[in-house]
Amino acid sequence: MSKPGKPHSEVPMRRVAAASAIGSVIEFYDFIIFGTAAALVFPAVFFPALGDAAGTVASFATFAVAFIARPFGALFFGHFGDRIGRKRVLVITLLVMGVATFIVGILPGAATIGIVAPIALFTLRFFQGIAVGGEWAGAALLAAEYSPPARRGLWSSMPQLGPSLGFALASATFLVTNLTLGDQSGSFIGWAWRIPFIFSAVLVLIGLWIRVRIAETPVFSAEQERTAQASSPAKGRLPVLDVLVQQPREVLLASGPMILIFAFFYIGTAFLTSYGAGELGLSRPAVLLCGIIGALFFAAFTIVGGAASDRFGRRKVMIGAIIASAIWSLALFPVLDIGNVFAFGAGLSVTMLLLGIQYGPMGSFLPELFETRYRYTGAGMAYNLGGVLGGAVAPIVAAALVATEVGSAAIGYMLAGIAVIGLVCVLTLRETQGISLHTEEVAVASA
Numbered sequence: 001m002s003k004p005g006k007p008h009s010e011v012p013m014r015r016v017a018a019a020s021a022i023g024s025v026i027e028f029y030d031f032i033i034f035g036t037a038a039a040l041v042f043p044a045v046f047f048p049a050l051g052d053a054a055g056t057v058a059s060f061a062t063f064a065v066a067f068i069a070r071p072f073g074a075l076f077f078g079h080f081g082d083r084i085g086r087k088r089v090l091v092i093t094l095l096v097m098g099v100a101t102f103i104v105g106i107l108p109g110a111a112t113i114g115i116v117a118p119i120a121l122f123t124l125r126f127f128q129g130i131a132v133g134g135e136w137a138g139a140a141l142l143a144a145e146y147s148p149p150a151r152r153g154l155w156s157s158m159p160q161l162g163p164s165l166g167f168a169l170a171s172a173t174f175l176v177t178n179l180t181l182g183d184q185s186g187s188f189i190g191w192a193w194r195i196p197f198i199f200s201a202v203l204v205l206i207g208l209w210i211r212v213r214i215a216e217t218p219v220f221s222a223e224q225e226r227t228a229q230a231s232s233p234a235k236g237r238l239p240v241l242d243v244l245v246q247q248p249r250e251v252l253l254a255s256g257p258m259i260l261i262f263a264f265f266y267i268g269t270a271f272l273t274s275y276g277a278g279e280l281g282l283s284r285p286a287v288l289l290c291g292i293i294g295a296l297f298f299a300a301f302t303i304v305g306g307a308a309s310d311r312f313g314r315r316k317v318m319i320g321a322i323i324a325s326a327i328w329s330l331a332l333f334p335v336l337d338i339g340n341v342f343a344f345g346a347g348l349s350v351t352m353l354l355l356g357i358q359y360g361p362m363g364s365f366l367p368e369l370f371e372t373r374y375r376y377t378g379a380g381m382a383y384n385l386g387g388v389l390g391g392a393v394a395p396i397v398a399a400a401l402v403a404t405e406v407g408s409a410a411i412g413y414m415l416a417g418i419a420v421i422g423l424v425c426v427l428t429l430r431e432t433q434g435i436s437l438h439t440e441e442v443a444v445a446s447a
Contacts, residue, residue: 016146017158019214020139023094023207024162025169026200027135030101031066031128032163033170033196035270038063040174040277040284041193045109046118056274060396062122063270066129067262067384067392073133074380075240081138081376082239085216085224086145089376090138091208097131098204100124105197133387136162137366137380144367145217149434150310156363157306161299164356167269168295173199175288219437223372239374243381250369251382256425257318257358258386260418263394264325264355267415268294268348271395272336276344279402280336290345298352298359305360313433314365318426321357326419328354333408368432375437390418 042062043055050058073093081089104124110117139159147155173196243251269291276287309317328350335347362383370378394414401410 069129077134262390
């Protein structure tokens with residue numbers, strides 16, 4: 001069991017929520033500022049020889065590397081999260097992310113060190129992916145395994161605030177930097193973009209201080225005591241083998257709605273940041289301000305979605321949000337292509353609102369699908385498998401679709417198709433609302 005920290009009975013849910021949410025916000029802030037920089041400055045800093053179009057594609061390809069790494073991070077950290085505890089692994093993931101992000105902030109560009117610069121950028125992005133691949137499941141389990149069943153959807157939506165508030169914080173940091181130094185490409189591209197990356201070191205220290213003060217979850221501690229006393233054949237098995245043998249169906253099907261969630265989020269953040277400034281010709285401050293507003297909608301409706309899942313069930317809330325998202329996908333780019341900042345802000349905000357309703361219940365739904373002894377691994381695998389297609393592939397495909405005869409409308413068709421896949425997957429999964437997270441009762445519910 002992890003120490004120091006208060007005993008389980010003395011730890012208030014507010015502190016647990018803060019530990020899971022703040023660390024997650026910091027990790028996703030670090031992760032997302034890379035995406036914002038990939039859209040705004042990396043083509044010029046790390047890929048200048050490729051030209052504007054090819055440099056942007058290369059920049060987004062580097063951005064996508066993290067999504068390839070995320071399932072490996074889920075497996076690696078999931079193994080240790082299921083063996084040594086949720087809390088210890090969450091401290092390690094935060095450290096890995098913080099160090100990688102800080103080094104990006106001080107990494108010389110291609111003009112200084114040549115081809116070493118993009119190779120180093122690629123490597124650091126890979127480590128970011130490894131870290132965030134292990135982060136989500138740990139943060140979600142920290143909240144879910146402490147929460148009372150009747151309010152698990154609400155409390156488990158707190159670590160789900162990581163992407164939304166991380167995006168808002170990243171956009172705000174870039175916006176303040178831009179407004180302080182002016183919209184001149186020389187200073188911003190030359191060095192000012194580095195400030196958000198270097199600033200992350202302060203946030204990491206805050207997150208570490210909060211996380212080390214929380215004890216290991218009561219559910220994991222009880223499982224450790226149970227397996228220590230039992231002569232179970234599962235005791236010596238690897239968590240990844242357990243989950244692939246016992247619940248492969250849940251891993252694959254649960255990744256379906258995550259594809260849509262990732263696609264909506266990274267189309268709405270990294271891609272639309274580039275689209276608004278490039279295709280629509282909006283100013284960088286306007287695009288970043290719209291991003292902050294959209295992120296706040298995302299955060300608010302993440303909590304709404306989580307709380308609603310306690311009342312109506314996880315599946316009903318997700319199904320309604322997915323259907324609404326499929327319809328909105330077809331309207332999104334016609335709205336954006338009106339071309340003014342108000343249309344851009346409205347389009348982004350509605351996208352983020354629907355995303356929040358989908359995303360909120362996932363903090364409780366995914367942990368509830370898996371048994372305690374491999375819950376970290378199973379939930380992390382499902383989450384991050386969706387990230388490969390939704391987060392890595394979708395923005396690259398979207399950039400290519402803009403250049404086709406159909407134009408930006410094709411991106412809407414792509415998102416609607418992904419929504420149909422997510423809907424089918426959710427319909428085939430069981431409802432999990434209100435179940436116990438202790439191994440024996442999860443096993444009965446799975447039967």
